[in-house]
Amino acid sequence: MGGGIVEIELQEIRQFISVVPPFDLLSESELKQIVQRLGIRYLRRGKFLPPDSKSPPSLYFIRQGTVSLYSTDNELIGMLAEGELCTAFCDTDVDAMIHATATEDTLVYGIPCVELFDIISSKPLVKEFLLHEPTRRLKQASTDTKKKLAQNATLMNTPLSALVTGKVVDIDLDSSIQDASVRMTESGVSSLLITEVGKLTGIITDRDIRSRCLAKGLSPATPVKQIMTRDPLKMSSDAMAFDALMMMTKKNIHHLPVIDGQQVRGIITATDLIRQEGKNAVYLTRSIHRAESVDALVEISRMIPDLQWQLFISGGSAEHVGRAITAVSSALTRRLIEMAEKKFGPPPVPFAWVAAGSQARREQSSHSDQDNGLIISDRMRPDDEEWFRLLAEFVCDGLNACGFVYCPGDAMAKNPQWRQTENVWTSYFINWITTPEPMALMLSSIFFDIRVIYGDKSLLQNIQQKIVGITKNNQLFLAHMTSNALQHRTPLGFFRDFVLVDEGEHKDTLDLKHKGIVPIIDLARIYALAEGIDKVNTVERLKAAAGSPSLSHDGADNLLDAYEFINRLRMEHQVEQIRNGENADNYLSPKQLSRLERSHLKDVFKVVQTMQESLAQRYHTGL
Amino acid sequence: MLSRLLSFRQEARRRHLLRHAPAGPLKEYLSVPLIDPKTDIHSVSLISLDFETSGLNSSEDQIVSVGYVTLEDGEIMLSTAQHRLVKIDQALSEQSVVIHRITDDLSAAGEPLEKVVGELLVSLAGKVMLAHNATIETTFLKQACLKLYGESVDFPVIDTMKIARQWFERRNKEIVQGDLRLFNLRKRYGLPMYQAHNALSDAVATAELLQAQIEHMDSSKCLPLKKFLS
Incomplete structure (x- = not known):
């Protein structure tokens, strides 16, 4: 009799655990059984979890408060807040390597893992989920999303x-x-x-x-x-x-x-x-090469959002889609320069048209803005400046008409500041490195991602050769870059829940770009600078930096997974907007996410946060 | 000194009662010695208990439902949680039904008082009772024992409300109305909201409150059971 009633009466506790992924996948009766096996403990701030060494390996629900997880060498590896699970002590391999401390006064519900696994024996996936640490769970999440999307692809239904x-x-x-x-x-x-x-x-x-x-x-x-x-x-x-x-x-x-x-x-x-898959990048690029007018290019560019959509639904990775879109924007840039040369005559001296930012990293999407510049040979005479002004305006205006809108920060060849000779550019870079003030750091984060799209590649190479020696292992500069990068924090408010945009048009949304993607791009740039890696693409940078003093192999793997996951989430969101005839943006409402996706997204943010913290420690910038 | 004398007297009384108690749950309860008041609070086994009653007068009103859960080594063991409805022999006043939401029909499906109290007494043996505003629980339980066994006992009890009152008084803080309610005290420690006036929920809520109260005390000092007993 008693038991029958208990189930109904502890409904707050049952409700609480029933929405914690993956417990949301369990049946009422499984949940009831779990509730009946729980032990409740109150941990004062600073107390350890598990509370005593006699406790059997248990899984803990954080009911209230926060718990920090540390590795054996006392490195913070994660924080858990209300509504989250501490699975660290269920996996006997991890058990010995992790210890946990209540960071606030905390109420936990614990259940011995043996008993839990017994109750959920008919749900192997739930067990699987629980035994996976956040970072490993991420990997699963990104393949699951891919599968799901591949199933939606048109080829699947034809x-x-x-x-x-x-x-x-x-x-x-x-x-x-x-x-x-x-x-x-x-x-x-x-x-x-x-x-x-x-x-x-x-x-x-x-x-x-x-x-x-x-x-x-x-x-x-x-x-x-x-x-x-x-x-x-x-x-x-x-x-x-x-x-x-x-x-x-x-x-x-x-x-x-x-x-x-x-x-x-x-x-x-x-x-x-x-x-059948429609307009592929190769087809678009070919049409761009054959286009004879800016109007024709604008017409072709209308297909770019469709291209992104097609690539995405056919299961292309974020990396792949980014490269495809960048291939198109680079083809547009080249074609525009060719048209300009036809219109204004041949260039008076050699030059290099460089892309910065996302185009340089080959990470553009259909609504990226343009970041670019012109490096002109030192042989340029004052009379030649006019030709380059015309070129820059023609190309920037053309890109804008094609949907790659003007850079809000004016980092474009159109701006005379970014249309300079090799010598001037070299002095820019040296100044940014040696006097890292806020503006310099902002510009560094744009122009340290740089790639020649058209023209004389040696102009950029000369500059890079001069600066690589002073950036590598330049602690002061790297420290400043780090603290600048840490301004983009992941949106976990004290690790509790997402911090949302709190006013304006995007109220109550997550800014996936600035809170999720940019922090990873920034990290990759710093690793590359610190290790003297000349790659520009974020994925390539992370892969190249893996195993270096700046970045462990595990850290790199986690960041790569995180980067892919969040990019996919962003694309999924944008594809949905495009499909609904809206303009694509980076603002995602957490309500659009399933609980599992929310949980994965929190894992991603945790990974990024951990890497930011270790970088901050490395350069003593403090958080 | 006084408390030692008191506990000595309580233990002597227990042995005396044990010799005269009729066979049954009360005797079973009495057959286990009381916990030494010098025992550290963390290693004392507690039964957090809550009664919902048909009114506040123990000689006229009756126990409607009983909720309890064991606290062992600082952990609330939900596996021990009990929630029992008592079949009562009077109509429930509308006033009380509004509070505990147990209707006459529900109560009619309940168990006899003897069974519920009997099992509670067996669980209490060798443990200390815990309640918030424990007067209700102690007086109704004593009354039930008198009625059922013709004999009554003093139960050692910890009262979270009393601990809270001492906390206010020691800091010379004025106690405003409602300050000592379970709900408001839990809020002070950031404990979650639970459904009030459900005997088991209240028992769990009281146990959590005690955990928080203990954890917030100066842990460098020894915390013997006697400091907590009412």
Whole structure:
């Protein structure tokens, strides 16, 4: 009798744990059983968790207060707040390496892990989740999101029957290679089905004729059966395009016969599938090279948001999408410069058009702004300045018209400050490094990410050679860069919950860019500067810095996962906005997130926060 | 000195009563010695107890529900949590139903007082009772023992309300109305809000309050049980 009533009566406690991921996946009866096994403890600030050494390995719910987790060498590795779980003592491997202290007066609900795992024995995923530390959980999260998105992709929903068009082009297997080639040419196809009494027995492609016949010196009179691929892989017309693409990629084939029972319906090519995916970056870039006017470029640029959308839903990583969009914006920049040279005549002296910021890092999205500059040869005479002014205005205006809007901070070649000779640029950099005042640091964070898009690459290389020696291991400069970078803090208010934008149009949202992505970009830049790494892309920087004194391999892996996760979240948000006909932005309402995503996002922020803290310690900048 | 004498007298009384008590739960309770008042509070086993009653007069009113939970080595063990409805032989006043939300129908499905109190007494053996504003619990429990066994006992008890009052008085702080209510005291320690006037919720809430009160005391000093006993 008593037990029956207890379940109802401790409803506050049950409700509390029922919304803590992954406990939100448990049934009422599992939750009730958990509540009945809980032990409640009050920890005064400074007290340890577990409260005594006799406690069996337990999982703790933080009901109120905060708990800090430390490694054996007393390094802060995480903080847990109300509504969060301390899983550190469930994993016997981790157990010995972590200790926890209440940072505030804290109320915890504990449950011995053995008993907990017994209750949730029918939910292996929940157990899995609990045994994964936040950083490991992240990895899981980013692959799950990818899978989910791949499932939404159009190719997933399109049967091959919808893509196979036109007549079936085939030839009998005793025909000569010559006849087959004629048939292919006449029908304008790159592959041919080989049949025997109407039944599919093989396939030949352009490439087979080239490599298996011409290259081998085989006579064109040879029967096709000698060079055909026998019993080719085929797929039923009701199979999904996505599966076809997967199979073709895996087997490295480009042509796939589609069948309906015994009946051949046609051939599907990898190109057909990619075309189905719509406007790809290569296609856009090609059109840009052929465009003859700024208006034409503006027209082509309208497709950039679609491109981003397509790449995203087909499961492309944030890294991949960023590179694709940057490839397009760089093609636009180059084409605009070519148009300018045609309009204003050849350049009076050599120059380099450099991209800074996200374009330099190859991390643009369809609504990034432009950051750029012009490095001009020291041989420039005063009379030449006008030509460069015209060039800069033409290109910056053109990019703006194409959707890569003006930089709000005016860091553009249009601004005479950023249209200077190699000597002047060199002195800029040296000044920023040696007198790191706030403005200098802001500019450093833009212009230390720099890449030549067009022109004479040696102009930039000369500058870099002069400065690399003074940035590497320059503690003062790095310390200033660090404290500047730490102004972008992750939005966890005392690790409790997200701190949201609190006023204006974006009230109650998370600024994913400035609170999530920029901090990681900043960290990567500092590691690169400290270690003299010349990479500009954030992922490349992190990979290159991994295992250096600045960044451990684990730290790098965690940051890479965090970076990918948050970027995907941002893209997902933007794709949704684009789909709804809104303008893409970086402001995400936490309400849009599932509890699990919220929990992963907090993990991500924790990872970033931890890395920021260790950087602050390294350069003694304090937080 | 006085307290030692008192505890000696209590222990002597227990042995005396034990010799005369009829077989049953009361005898079982009495058969376990009282905890030495010098014992450190952290190692004392406690039963945090709350009664919902049909009124405040123990000679007329009755226990409607009983909630309790054990506190052992500083940990509240929900596995020991009990919440029991008592079948009573009078109609519940509307006034009291509004507070504890136990209707006549619910009460009719409850258990006999003898069973509920009997099991409570067995659980209390060798432990110290804990309650917020413990007068209700001690007087109603004594009354129930008299009624059921013709014999009554003094229960050693810790009262979180009394601890709080001492805290205010020692600091010369004026006690404003409501200050000593469970809800408001919990707020002072940042403890979460629980549903009030549910016997088990209140018992858990009281146990947490005591944990916080103990943890906020000067831990460098010894904290013997006698400092806490009412």
